Amino acid sequence: MTRTAQTIEGHAMTEVLPEGVRARVQVPASSANLGPGFDSLGLALGIHDLIDVSTTGSGLDVDVAGEGAGEVSLSSSHLVVRAVERGLDAAGVWATGLRVACRNAIPHSRGLGSSAAAVVGGLVAANELVTESFPEHRLTNDQLLQLASGFEGHPDNAAACIYGGAAVSWSDHCGPDRRYSTAPLAVHADIRAHVFVPTARSSTSAARGLLPEQVPHTAAAFNAGRSALMVVALTQRPDLLLEGTEDLLHQPYRAKAMPESARLVAALRERGIAAAISGAGPTVLALSTADPGAAEQETARALGMTMRSVGVARGAGRV
Numbered sequence: 001m002t003r004t005a006q007t008i009e010g011h012a013m014t015e016v017l018p019e020g021v022r023a024r025v026q027v028p029a030s031s032a033n034l035g036p037g038f039d040s041l042g043l044a045l046g047i048h049d050l051i052d053v054s055t056t057g058s059g060l061d062v063d064v065a066g067e068g069a070g071e072v073s074l075s076s077s078h079l080v081v082r083a084v085e086r087g088l089d090a091a092g093v094w095a096t097g098l099r100v101a102c103r104n105a106i107p108h109s110r111g112l113g114s115s116a117a118a119v120v121g122g123l124v125a126a127n128e129l130v131t132e133s134f135p136e137h138r139l140t141n142d143q144l145l146q147l148a149s150g151f152e153g154h155p156d157n158a159a160a161c162i163y164g165g166a167a168v169s170w171s172d173h174c175g176p177d178r179r180y181s182t183a184p185l186a187v188h189a190d191i192r193a194h195v196f197v198p199t200a201r202s203s204t205s206a207a208r209g210l211l212p213e214q215v216p217h218t219a220a221a222f223n224a225g226r227s228a229l230m231v232v233a234l235t236q237r238p239d240l241l242l243e244g245t246e247d248l249l250h251q252p253y254r255a256k257a258m259p260e261s262a263r264l265v266a267a268l269r270e271r272g273i274a275a276a277i278s279g280a281g282p283t284v285l286a287l288s289t290a291d292p293g294a295a296e297q298e299t300a301r302a303l304g305m306t307m308r309s310v311g312v313a314r315g316a317g318r319v
């Protein structure tokens, strides 16, 4: 394990965790944007990764099962490992060695926040290790949000993943060293969440590369109105979900990279179901008060996507 000089809240890097401390956490998938709320709105979904971290005498042992097994690195560059180390650093605590076991259910590179879940899961696991031995060094949820958002540069997935439910998140400016904030939204009890997951993948950074530097003022104004409307629809007026999920800022530019997903969004919306690309795609999120029927599922199957009823999840935590 390497030490770095990075700390927050001025903790001195002096404490060493004993061997054999263990933390097991579960962390939810998340859907970002919810249509118009680009880099701001997020919703935690009921698909979970399990992360089991324990301290050892030396070295690093990483084991991955489920999604990403055989694909992700098993070295110190593994995202969960990086997040565990970042969390320990931030708390001013050090481990002589680590064992990290991941049981992953969140599909990778589909727009379901797998990378945010890996980061939040690693940070929360680190925080549980810290709490076990040095409770006075425990990081707050706000500190976890700063650290997690720093990994990706936007807080939408991370906030949903940490706090659960839905959240609106923002940063104090657009430059480096941003400070992130979030406010929870109480999702209306009648709203159900379904995802249509393709086998095709799309990396978030590639999908961000499709976005223009500038957009017309009319599109910005349209999205400002729809984002505000979406908060109302999500919390009080599910009958407004269809209009509340309209977007001109990102989905039109990304559609060419995920044509099947764009077609499914259009087909579901024509049938009155509030569908949007989940995060940077290509998964499609549907929010509705009734479950999509056999016809919708057949349309999705024909486009190579499988429907999953996921529901709204709680935030990451110990199991």
Ligand SMILES: Nc1ncnc2c1ncn2[C@@H]1O[C@H](COP(=O)(O)OP(=O)(O)O)[C@@H](O)[C@H]1O
Pocket (backbone or CB within 6 Å): 049, 068, 072, 078, 079, 080, 102, 104, 107, 108, 109, 110, 111, 112, 113, 114, 115, 116, 117, 118, 202, 203, 204, 205, 279, 280
């Ligand atoms: N549980 C995990 N463990 C290790 N790396 C992960 C994990 N989840 C995601 N990643 C990394 O993040 C990448 C996907 O991130 P990204 O393109 O942002 O898509 P997503 O929408 O799934 O977050 C994966 O290819 C992998 O490198």
Ligand SMILES: N[C@@H](CCOP(=O)(O)O)C(=O)O
Pocket (backbone or CB within 6 Å): 030, 031, 032, 033, 038, 039, 040, 110, 111, 112, 113, 114, 115, 154, 156, 157, 204, 207, 208, 250, 278, 279, 280, 281
């Ligand atoms: N606001 C981001 C969200 C990315 O979410 P992911 O689940 O695809 O990582 C964006 O739209 O780029």
